[in-house]
Amino acid sequence: MHIETAAVSSGRPPAQPDQPLNVPPTFASTYTAGGALEYGRFGNPTWSAFEEALGALEGGDCRVFASGLAAIAAVLDQVPVGGTVVALAHCYLGTQTQLAHAEERGAFHHVLVDALDVPALHSAVRTADMVIIESPTNPALEVVDIAAVVEVARSVGVVVVVDNTFATPILQRPLELGADIVVHSATKFISGHSDVVMGAALTRDADRLAALTTFRSIQGATPGPMEVFLALRGLRTLALRVERAQANAGELVRLLTGHPGLIEVRYPGFGAIISVVLPDADAADAFVAGVRLCRHATSLGGVETTLERRRRWSGEVKTIPEGLVRMSIGIEHVDDIAADILQALG
Ligand SMILES: *Cc1c(COP(=O)(O)O)cnc(C)c1O
Numbered sequence: 099m100h101i102e103t104a105a106v107s108s109g110r111p112p113a114q115p116d117q118p119l120n121v122p123p124t125f126a127s128t129y130t131a132g133g134a135l136e137y138g139r140f141g142n143p144t145w146s147a148f149e150e151a152l153g154a155l156e157g158g159d160c161r162v163f164a165s166g167l168a169a170i171a172a173v174l175d176q177v178p179v180g181g182t183v184v185a186l187a188h189c190y191l192g193t194q195t196q197l198a199h200a201e202e203r204g205a206f207h208h209v210l211v212d213a214l215d216v217p218a219l220h221s222a223v224r225t226a227d228m229v230i231i232e233s234p235t236n237p238a239l240e241v242v243d244i245a246a247v248v249e250v251a252r253s254v255g256v257v258v259v260v261d262n263t264f265a266t267p268i269l270q271r272p273l274e275l276g277a278d279i280v281v282h283s284a285t286k287f288i289s290g291h292s293d294v295v296m297g298a299a300l301t302r303d304a305d306r307l308a309a310l311t312t313f314r315s316i317q318g319a320t321p322g323p324m325e326v327f328l329a330l331r332g333l334r335t336l337a338l339r340v341e342r343a344q345a346n347a348g349e350l351v352r353l354l355t356g357h358p359g360l361i362e363v364r365y366p367g368f369g370a371i372i373s374v375v376l377p378d379a380d381a382a383d384a385f386v387a388g389v390r391l392c393r394h395a396t397s398l399g400g401v402e403t404t405l406e407r408r409r410r411w412s413g414e415v416k417t418i419p420e421g422l423v424r425m426s427i428g429i430e431h432v433d434d435i436a437a438d439i440l441q442a443l444g
Contacts, residue, residue, distance in 0.1 A: 101155055101268060102337040109151030109330060121147035123327035140315050144323040148330040149298075152288065155267035155336075156280050158300040161310045162326055166263065166283025167192045168319035169297035173230075173259055173279055174200060175313050176306065181206045181227035186213040188238040190261060190283075191413055193230065213240035220250045231277075232261040233270070234366040237373050237408045237424035238417075241366045248276035263287070263399070268340040269368050273302055286399030287370075289332040290339050294325045339401060339429055343370035346435060347427040353436055359385075359443040361421070370428075371398060376421035382407040385423060388442035391434055398426030403435050 099107070111117040127138040135141040149160035163169040170193055177183055177200075185197055187210045197208040209226070211219045213235055219242070223229045229251055233242040244260060251258045259279045260272035266287045272280050282288055284296040299310050314320060351365045351372055362375040376382040385405075386394040392403040405425040408414050427435065 099154075104154040105151070105268075105336050106334055108154035109147040109149075121327075121330070123323040125323055139318055139320055142320075142323055142326070144326045144330070145321070148326045148333070151330055151333055152267075152282070152284075152298055153300060155271075155333075156262070156273055156300045157267075157271055158273045158280065158302045159307045160298055160300045161307070161314055162284070162321050162329075163297040163299065163314060164319045164321045165295050166190075166261075166281065166285055166297035167196065168314075169281045169283075169299040170196060170230075170261070171317070172310050172313040172319060173281055173299055174206075174228075175317075176257070176309055177206045177228050179205060182225065183208045184219070184222045184226040184229040185210055186219075186230075186232055186235055186240070186242070187211060187417065188213060188235040188240060188415060189230065189232045190236050190263075191411070191415070193232075193261070194415075195413070213238075213242050216243070216246070219247065223247060223250050223256055224254050226256050228257040228259060230259045230261065231272075232264070234264050234369065234371065236264060237371070237422060239364045239366050239371065239373050244270075244272050244277060245275045252276065264369055264371055266336060266340055266369075268337050269344075273300065278303060279306060284329050285397065287340060288336060288399075289329040290336065290400060291328070291332055292395075292397065292400035292402065292404075294328045294332070296321050296325050296329050340370065342429040343427050344368065346370070346429070346432040347372055349432045350425075350427060350436060350439065354439070357443060361419075370426060372425045372427060374423050374425065375419050376423065379407065379409065379420040382421040382423050383410075385442050389438050390441070391430070391438040392425075392442075398424070400426065401429050403428040403430060403438075 124143045129135045145162045153160040211222045231242050258277045260277045262280050263283045280300045282298045347370045355363045364373040395404045409420045
């Protein structure tokens, strides 16, 4: 089955008379005793429907979480005490914060490596317990050869985790490339409408899946049924949205490359995220304040075009330029996005 079809057809009730086409949101804190669910922190039919659907897209078994960072916390819980995690210097800020907290409380160590320094990355992986890759990175948009990291990691038994939030399974399926675990902020492209905070983790390994499930149950990192219902509704159109947003992004990159107001246009060649670099913070702030159709907002992956100067966050990594504006391109008509961006740059 093609992935576009799986996005539409997976996670549905059986095709039987009077079955609804969609699994409804099940609002239940508890279930009549004696079954597989028992209590609302352990399981929910709406979660199962979403897990079946995203699992079909990524090619693994899925567990939903309360947020992307809850999913990442569940994954990091699999690092042995005193172990080492390798992450990218430009990985998601929340991931870096979790790694720093784990280090502070003596749980495990972490090493940050430049995504583009392939020899350094591969040699760091050789001495780690787990490596977390984001590709493309947020917001530097560096790309990592996942299969190459998997090859190095496999030879020394290191767990490979890929945060696939930016690429989505439409454009990149890390489990097929040999990764052990995939994590998502379903808040972004998967749900796609800027109305849900949710996460997911996926694996093909039964023991790792069991550990994710246990973490969710005992730490209570559970999403509400309405969030999961909305995320599954959003996932139905993931392929269409990614296709259109990516086409828009490609056209905007062509249009913006060489624009006199921009020092750099960064685009990895796929996906819907573009980072543009303006001369300084003031120029970037004026740009994001000047848009009318697009919205100045953090987060990304919605149907609407949003943009943000990342260094407005004091915690953002200092090697991200002050004038860098990350743009999440939506599915509006590209001419309208282009006109707005050009007037704001002007
Ligand atoms: C947003 C994001 C996260 C965190 O997800 P939340 O749903 O906000 O907790 C993790 N990784 C990446 C790449 C993200 O963009």
